Amino acid sequence: MSAYTARTHRQQPPAPESGSGAFWMVAALLLGLTLAAVGFFALMMWADARDARDDAAQPAAAEPAAATHVHAAADHNTALPLASFAGVVPENAAELAEAHKAYDATLPPIPAGDLVKVHMTLKDMTVEIAPGVKYNTWAFDGHGAPGPVVHVREGQTVEMTLTNGGSIPHSIDFHAARIAPNVAFKDVSPGESIKYRFTASDPGVFMYHCGTKPVLAHIANGMYGAIVVQPKEALPPVDNEYVLVGSEWYLNGDGIDEPASLDMAKARARMADWITFNGYANQYVTHPLTADPGETTRFWVVAAGPTNNVNFHVVGTLLDRAWVNSDLTQFQRNVQTVIVPAGGGAVFDVKVDQEGLYPFVSHAFADVDLGQVGLLKVGNPKGTMSH
Numbered sequence: 001m002s003a004y005t006a007r008t009h010r011q012q013p014p015a016p017e018s019g020s021g022a023f024w025m026v027a028a029l030l031l032g033l034t035l036a037a038v039g040f041f042a043l044m045m046w047a048d049a050r051d052a053r054d055d056a057a058q059p060a061a062a063e064p065a066a067a068t069h070v071h072a073a074a075d076h077n078t079a080l081p082l083a084s085f086a087g088v089v090p091e092n093a094a095e096l097a098e099a100h101k102a103y104d105a106t107l108p109p110i111p112a113g114d115l116v117k118v119h120m121t122l123k124d125m126t127v128e129i130a131p132g133v134k135y136n137t138w139a140f141d142g143h144g145a146p147g148p149v150v151h152v153r154e155g156q157t158v159e160m161t162l163t164n165g166g167s168i169p170h171s172i173d174f175h176a177a178r179i180a181p182n183v184a185f186k187d188v189s190p191g192e193s194i195k196y197r198f199t200a201s202d203p204g205v206f207m208y209h210c211g212t213k214p215v216l217a218h219i220a221n222g223m224y225g226a227i228v229v230q231p232k233e234a235l236p237p238v239d240n241e242y243v244l245v246g247s248e249w250y251l252n253g254d255g256i257d258e259p260a261s262l263d264m265a266k267a268r269a270r271m272a273d274w275i276t277f278n279g280y281a282n283q284y285v286t287h288p289l290t291a292d293p294g295e296t297t298r299f300w301v302v303a304a305g306p307t308n309n310v311n312f313h314v315v316g317t318l319l320d321r322a323w324v325n326s327d328l329t330q331f332q333r334n335v336q337t338v339i340v341p342a343g344g345g346a347v348f349d350v351k352v353d354q355e356g357l358y359p360f361v362s363h364a365f366a367d368v369d370l371g372q373v374g375l376l377k378v379g380n381p382k383g384t385m386s387h
């Protein structure tokens, strides 16, 4: 698994072969051609300028086209042509990946009592989304992305308080809630808070996210997370439980010398630069999740998007139990790959007997190439994964 070999952001141009006669002959020829081309384009520009002057003298017949141009110019996050920064990392990426503290995927315990109070403060903050790649997020609870995992039991009441410590309005929408969204999920101005309650009546793993318009931008900027609602009647017991939130990032720069921000045109075009589990490319390749041979591991998976599904698959085994669409009333057995739709969730149990490194991926392999892969390290295998 070559995680960071794609390319680094400073590539040296090839050195010219100085002192070669052939080189100078070619150079002279190219110079001549260039001068001819410049002359031709100068002539064309003069003709265009004359046409434009003539057009300006006409009544404003082309108003709608002009208005469209103004709109495009106002969208200053748009850079054309769309430039990809996929796989662009600094030279010391491997070292930085090692130093990165991986997002803790372990499912946290359920708080006691009938009422679970959750308080998140939104912050504008810069986080790393790949080794040496910085991004300006709007983050839930100072976590970067995803926000904290909320874990409750079916029947508990969640009291959500959202404080907006950012610079523009935000909100929080829980897919696990049955509640009037115009009341609960409304925008909160900077410096203000909103508080609402809902009963966790539906078990499963659900997405939460900012629902402020344009939602594409707010989710793409890191405003998402997972809430796990355990069913009253317990699922089969397992040995390890991990939460994975899939998402993708759309960058207006490589994020290396200065943090990148959202490129909205790329988000609309679905042209991601990085695709991640828990917000950081390949973090569980460098820092694998663990299990012992013979243990069963449960993955609670949410696809936050904003747009991509997660095609969940574990290399080297099958999904022993798959609660598709996080419908916990029934599961499929021994399936290979399950789609977790953008805005959806699913739960997977995997029992691995043989020691080894088992990659968990989105089996849409462009996603793996952009960082949506991790390892389940079973036991203490020797060597590294070369898949």
Ligand SMILES: [Cu+2]
Residues within 6 Å of the ligand: 138, 169, 170, 171, 210, 211, 212, 218, 223
């Ligand atoms: Cu928001």
